[in-house]
Amino acid sequence: MIDFRYHLVSLISVFLALAVGIILGAGPLQNAIGDQLTDQVEALRVERTALRDSLTEAQVTLDEQSAYALAAGAELVEGSLQDVRVAVVDVGKVSGTREAEVVSQLEAAGARVVAQSSMTEAWTSAGDAVLRGTVADGQRGQLDGMVEDDATTAQVLGTVLGVALTEADGEGSESRSTRAVELYQLLSQVGLVDSRFAPSAPAEAVLLLSAGIEEEGVESTESSEVPEDVDEVGAVLAMQAAAGTVVVAGPTVAEGDLVSALRSDEAATGVLSTVSGLEQEVMRLNVPLALAAQYVGEVGQYGFEDDAVVVPPAVDLADRAATGTDGTDGEGS
Structure with a gap:
């Protein structure tokens, strides 16, 4: 049989461990853990701010490039x-x-x-x-x-x-x-x-x-069989x-x-x-x-896909009345 004193020692050990944990948690460990968490939160805050600034800068650059492409494209399209x-x-x-x-x-x-x-x-x-x-x-x-x-x-x-x-x-x-x-x-x-x-x-x-x-309004059970x-x-x-x-x-x-x-x-x-x-x-x-x-x-x-090119070639149709679509003289040689 296990002696009653064994139970008493076990209970005393548990309470001592709990007391030590409370003392350490409220004392030196509390400061160490708190400082560590504060440093991590601050680092994440700085990283988030940097990412947000980077995103804003990238968006500005993208908008400027898009505006340039649209302006240049409009010049290219005019009269084409x-x-x-x-x-x-x-x-x-x-x-x-x-x-x-x-x-x-x-x-x-x-x-x-x-x-x-x-x-x-x-x-x-x-x-x-x-x-x-x-x-x-x-x-x-x-x-x-x-x-x-x-x-x-x-x-x-x-x-x-x-x-x-x-x-x-x-x-x-x-x-x-x-x-x-x-x-x-x-x-x-x-x-x-x-x-x-x-x-x-x-x-x-x-x-x-x-x-x-069209992805919207299509029933998942709808047949895709083509006549x-x-x-x-x-x-x-x-x-x-x-x-x-x-x-x-x-x-x-x-x-x-x-x-x-x-x-x-x-x-x-x-x-x-x-x-x-x-x-x-x-x-x-x-x-x-x-x-x-x-x-x-x-x-x-x-297009932007791998099997496509981004911009079509520029052609001049100004003389198409005198030139065939294949580039030969429309009146013959």
Whole structure:
């Protein structure tokens, strides 16, 4: 058996240890620990102040650089599309504010915006597959060899829209052809195209504004399966072949959006240009510059991504009336 004295010694030891701890904690250790914590808090305060000052300085520098880029870019953009007729077409639900900002840049470049339209959801929805097929089949024989016999529905519809926006009634004419008028009316009537204002003249260049991937309001259970006849890249390439100058612009690329799909397609990157980052004011300056470059045959992908370059090349369209878009004498040699 354990003697009572053993319990008594144990209790005395516990209380002695507690008393020593209290004495040391209230005495020399208290000051040491307090001083250490105070030093640490002061060091953190100094570090926070330094980081805040550094951030403020970096933000000022960034603002100054951005202001310089915008000012220099505005000088570069001015007149870059002088008197070029441009049709603006939304692909997806592009915000009115974003479109207005881009159109403002086009107008600052001297472009004439001759149409503002939208490709509706009927281009991609599963429920409109029969509509798309019917329209495409009805127009195959009306396109004078512009589409192959085995062209897909998407390719035919892309060609139709390209012709509807750009075909003139004669070389150098500013009047739309009868076919262009009829095709645009057809697309509008069947609900494939909506118009803010319909084409007033044949466009010389087409800007497709992509909404990108919409993250808000998308149900997690929503099916991502694409109907078999839907091929956005094929439709855009067909439009490029019919229109001659097509540029696709959208926000910073995300997996599955139109710009990234085009940049991952070798055939697309060889014939048409893309611009990303439209949510940034400085990148919206690239839109008229990319259109001007594409107009004279300079194809490129522009943005901050690894597979893009930041700034399109500067081109001069002043002598385009006397010079072909390939740089040769328009009157021949």
